[in-house]
Amino acid sequence: MQTVQNHSTVTLEITGMHCASCAAFVEDALSQTQGVKRAAVNLASEKATVEFLPTMVNVHALTAAVENSGYGARELKHDTNRAAQAEATEERKRNEYDALKRRFTLAAVLAAVIMPLSMTMLVPSVEHWIHQAIGMQALNGMLLVLTLPVLLVSGREFYVSAYNAFLHRMANMDTLIAVGTGAAFAYSVVATLFPALFEQNGIRAEVYYDTTATIIALILLGKMLEARAKGQTSAAIKKLMNLQAKTARILVNEQEREVSIDAVKRGDVVVVRPGERIPTDGEIIEGASSVDESMLTGESLPVEKNVGASVFGGTVNKTGAFRFCATNVGAETALAHIVRLVEEAQGSKAPIQRLADKISSVFVPTVVVISLLTFVVWFNVMPAETRLPFALVNFVAVLIIACPCALGLATPTAIMVGTGKGAERGILIRNAESLEKAHQIGVVVVDKTGTLTQGEPSVTDFVMLNDTMTREDALQYAASLEHYSEHPLASAIVDYAEAEKVDAVFTVHDFLAVEGKGATGMVSGENVAIGNTKLMEQQKIIMDSEATSAAVKLLAEAKTTMYVAVKGAIVAVIGVADTVRETSLEAVQELQKRGIEVVMLTGDNRQTAEAIAAQVGIKRVFADVLPHDKANAVKQLQSEGKIVAMVGDGINDAPALAQADVGIAIGAGTDIAMEAASITLMRSDLLSVVSAIELSRRTMTNIKQNLFFAFVYNVLGIPLAAGLLFPFTGWLLSPMIAAAAMAMSSVSVLTNALRLKAVKL
Amino acid sequence: MDTSQILVTLGGLGLVVFVVWYFFFGKRTSTAAALTESGVQEIAITVKGGYSPDSIEVVKDKPVRLKFYRDETSSCSEELVFGEFSLRRELPAFETTVIDILPTKTGTFEFTCGMNMLRGKLIVR
Numbered sequence: 001m002q003t004v005q006n007h008s009t010v011t012l013e014i015t016g017m018h019c020a021s022c023a024a025f026v027e028d029a030l031s032q033t034q035g036v037k038r039a040a041v042n043l044a045s046e047k048a049t050v051e052f053l054p055t056m057v058n059v060h061a062l063t064a065a066v067e068n069s070g071y072g073a074r075e076l077k078h079d080t081n082r083a084a085q086a087e088a089t090e091e092r093k094r095n096e097y098d099a100l101k102r103r104f105t106l107a108a109v110l111a112a113v114i115m116p117l118s119m120t121m122l123v124p125s126v127e128h129w130i131h132q133a134i135g136m137q138a139l140n141g142m143l144l145v146l147t148l149p150v151l152l153v154s155g156r157e158f159y160v161s162a163y164n165a166f167l168h169r170m171a172n173m174d175t176l177i178a179v180g181t182g183a184a185f186a187y188s189v190v191a192t193l194f195p196a197l198f199e200q201n202g203i204r205a206e207v208y209y210d211t212t213a214t215i216i217a218l219i220l221l222g223k224m225l226e227a228r229a230k231g232q233t234s235a236a237i238k239k240l241m242n243l244q245a246k247t248a249r250i251l252v253n254e255q256e257r258e259v260s261i262d263a264v265k266r267g268d269v270v271v272v273r274p275g276e277r278i279p280t281d282g283e284i285i286e287g288a289s290s291v292d293e294s295m296l297t298g299e300s301l302p303v304e305k306n307v308g309a310s311v312f313g314g315t316v317n318k319t320g321a322f323r324f325c326a327t328n329v330g331a332e333t334a335l336a337h338i339v340r341l342v343e344e345a346q347g348s349k350a351p352i353q354r355l356a357d358k359i360s361s362v363f364v365p366t367v368v369v370i371s372l373l374t375f376v377v378w379f380n381v382m383p384a385e386t387r388l389p390f391a392l393v394n395f396v397a398v399l400i401i402a403c404p405c406a407l408g409l410a411t412p413t414a415i416m417v418g419t420g421k422g423a424e425r426g427i428l429i430r431n432a433e434s435l436e437k438a439h440q441i442g443v444v445v446v447d448k449t450g451t452l453t454q455g456e457p458s459v460t461d462f463v464m465l466n467d468t469m470t471r472e473d474a475l476q477y478a479a480s481l482e483h484y485s486e487h488p489l490a491s492a493i494v495d496y497a498e499a500e501k502v503d504a505v506f507t508v509h510d511f512l513a514v515e516g517k518g519a520t521g522m523v524s525g526e527n528v529a530i531g532n533t534k535l536m537e538q539q540k541i542i543m544d545s546e547a548t549s550a551a552v553k554l555l556a557e558a559k560t561t562m563y564v565a566v567k568g569a570i571v572a573v574i575g576v577a578d579t580v581r582e583t584s585l586e587a588v589q590e591l592q593k594r595g596i597e598v599v600m601l602t603g604d605n606r607q608t609a610e611a612i613a614a615q616v617g618i619k620r621v622f623a624d625v626l627p628h629d630k631a632n633a634v635k636q637l638q639s640e641g642k643i644v645a646m647v648g649d650g651i652n653d654a655p656a657l658a659q660a661d662v663g664i665a666i667g668a669g670t671d672i673a674m675e676a677a678s679i680t681l682m683r684s685d686l687l688s689v690v691s692a693i694e695l696s697r698r699t700m701t702n703i704k705q706n707l708f709f710a711f712v713y714n715v716l717g718i719p720l721a722a723g724l725l726f727p728f729t730g731w732l733l734s735p736m737i738a739a740a741a742m743a744m745s746s747v748s749v750l751t752n753a754l755r756l757k758a759v760k761l
Numbered sequence: 762m763d764t765s766q767i768l769v770t771l772g773g774l775g776l777v778v779f780v781v782w783y784f785f786f787g788k789r790t791s792t793a794a795a796l797t798e799s800g801v802q803e804i805a806i807t808v809k810g811g812y813s814p815d816s817i818e819v820v821k822d823k824p825v826r827l828k829f830y831r832d833e834t835s836s837c838s839e840e841l842v843f844g845e846f847s848l849r850r851e852l853p854a855f856e857t858t859v860i861d862i863l864p865t866k867t868g869t870f871e872f873t874c875g876m877n878m879l880r881g882k883l884i885v886r
Binding site: 223 | 762763765770774776777780781783784789809810811812813815833834837838842843846847848850851853854873874875876877878879880
């Protein structure tokens with residue numbers, strides 16, 4: 001419960017609701033309770049957020065009101081938004097880690113005592129002394145007592161887990177540890193309690209308490225390191241969740257009130273002060289500011305926002321104060337969408353993992369079989385007096401060295417770090433399969449408008465024809481007239497004048513927009529016409545050779561041409577074109593450097609298309625392509641046997657994005673494009689495509705390294721532990737070394753995956 | 762070959778046969794999820810060294826609610842992966858984690874622990 005001024009807000013968990021009318025019923029019951037200012041019930045999350053006056057009503061009365069209406073309610077003590085959930089998970093993980101640490105410390109301390117006591121036979125004088133003083137059996141008894149807590153406290157979980165898995169006809173990592181250490185311990189107990197059994201067969205009654213304790217200590221150490229590294233693999237998503245503000249300041253009856261984020265509804269007016277985190281998505285209705293959106297888009301420069309601009313929850317307001325109307329709340333916000341997308345990607349499986357999955361599903365029982373065969377073989381080939389301990393040691397070593405965890409961790413950890421890294425840079429990957437496919441891309445098809453270019457026309461040339469007036473005057477006439485027009489070409493002229501610091505201050509009368517031709521009007525008392533040849537003809541303005549040649553030159557560059565006529569004579573020719581984004585050339589070059597062919601796809605005519613293609617170094621162009629034919633163009637490239645990526649931003653691109661092997665939606669894009677895309681780029685910048693492909697390549701390399709390591713480790717380690725080299729080199733693997741190797745193998749895989757965090761994109 | 766060698770060999774090979782049969786060829790039965798009043802197919806699954814039940818039958822196009830109760834602290838079962846539905850969830854020990862999915866196609870879909878050793882399946886009919 002949270003109290004702000006005189007109001008309190010509480011979140012109740014509601015049970016028994018089945019439909020929207022149930023939700024409405026509960027909402028009514030709460031709203032009609034005296035002292036309740038407002039109540040909002042969310043059917044999907046089964047929660048009610050109630051704002052009330054604590055002086056008039058309490059939480060108990062609120063739950064009673066819900067119960068009286070036939071539903072169940074209880075106060076949700078913890079704030080249930082994602083950030084709070086993430087915090088609770090963190091807390092739980094910390095506790096689990098601390099418990100693990102305690103188990104390890106106990107095992108390590110006892111192992112440190114057990115180890116030297118077990119090694120007395122290495123120093124004959126000490127062994128002799130112990131024999132004389134307390135006897136070997138007493139020493140072994142002491143070791144047994146010291147080892148018991150290691151097994152029963154530190155290692156208990158391994159045995160319980162192995163037993164539970166066994167009941168389910170399953171075998172896991174714990175099965176190997178439990179069987180391995182259990183066998184060594186059981187053998188030692190028999191040797192301690194009934195040494196005669198061994199001695200009468202001429203076998204030395206050796207004990208392996210040190211092996212048992214050390215294996216458990218080392219494996220717990222490995223688990224601790226693993227837990228730490230694993231925590232870091234999901235750091236990116238935690239960071240995203242923490243971007244969510246916990247409260248928002250909303251306007252109620254023209255008064256600001258701070259409420260829990262759960263209480264913000266669509267349509268609420270939210271107040272944001274400088275330096276604050278924007279609590280939810282919305283549209284600015286008052287004020288202006290610059291907003292740092294780097295956490296969502298990876299774009300480091302703050303973005304200027306004015307009235308009408310969209311703002312996103314989780315981004316940070318820099319300088320100004322503003323008010324906005326909430327358009328999306330809760331699970332509908334862009335941030336929630338991103339978190340969900342990243343979570344889904346991290347939960348998906350990459351095709352490359354299939355083989356590892358197949359192996360790990362039969363791994364443990366197979367290793368148990370190998371260990372049993374190892375025991376049988378050595379028992380049969382070794383001399384009678386050494387065969388039992390020899391077979392046992394190798395049996396235990398095989399069980400302990402085998403590490404299915406490294407295989408299981410190899411792919412998902414790299415995918416988690418990779419997708420998280422992408423999200424930090426504004427690259428949202430739909431699933432692991434998309435990430436895997438992206439590294440094989442051979443062709444990138446780029447939609448021209450809005451992807452390679454800015455997507456809106458801008459003035460590139462303002463050519464003065466004679467010196468009847470200054471350039472400023474001509475521009476001022478043009479801008480003043482076009483100020484009244486809503487045509488995109490007119491806006492381009494107004495923007496150009498603004499950029500040139502020329503004010504459109506002349507008074508305009510009789511403004512007339514001539515459809516398909518241009519505009520005319522009286523500007524500062526002079527007759528002004530701006531438009532194409534048709535307008536000039538209609539206005540009976542003479543096209544002199546100077547004007548015509550300037551226009552021909554601009555047309556050759558695939559620019560749209562407009563004439564500016566003042567007092568019945570053409571004074572200037574304007575060239576307008578959709579300009580290429582600054583980064584497009586570099587991005588195309590970077591892609592080509594990686595051996596990827598870049599193809600342009602556009603609905604524009606060939607001349608315009610070729611002109612833009614030449615500017616950015618693209619050699620293959622599909623021009624005059626109708627929107628519904630874009631997918632066919634992609635199909636054509638696929639039929640050439642290439643893995644095709646399509647980069648696009650609009651609704652028209654959705655079928656092509658879906659047809660491509662990898663669909664990349666660029667810019668915040670449209671929801672439809674995002675749905676159809678394998679990868680969504682938050683920045684409208686072709687360089688992000690390069691980053692996404694680079695990320696995919698690095699992640700795949702990392703996965704391959706991990707899988708290679710995990711396979712090779714087991715393929716070499718298991719035969720070595722089984723004593724395969726013993727007949728040739730005399731090499732055997734101590735189970736304790738095997739435990740250290742096993743503990744380090746998972747950690748190595750995790751550490752390698754974490755290297756992806758350092759990749760520069 | 763002396764007696765003990767014969768015994769060890771027979772015992773060892775017997776165990777090998779047992780391990781192969783027990784883990785790879787054991788019979789498993791499926792449990793159908795119960796349909797609640799609100800039209801959700803619901804089933805409670807206990808996670809303890811495996812999933813009980815580990816084979817769940819549901820029908821297509823109706824929402825499914827899987828309630829996983831993790832009744833142990835062993836880290837082997839701390840993660841649940843449901844590749845078909847792009848799900849990777851942590852299952853806190855001694856808590857119920859609810860997973861809602863909507864199966865839109867028929868088939869058998871596996872859910873596993875984070876390392877693919879504990880396995881269960883969802884059979885969509």
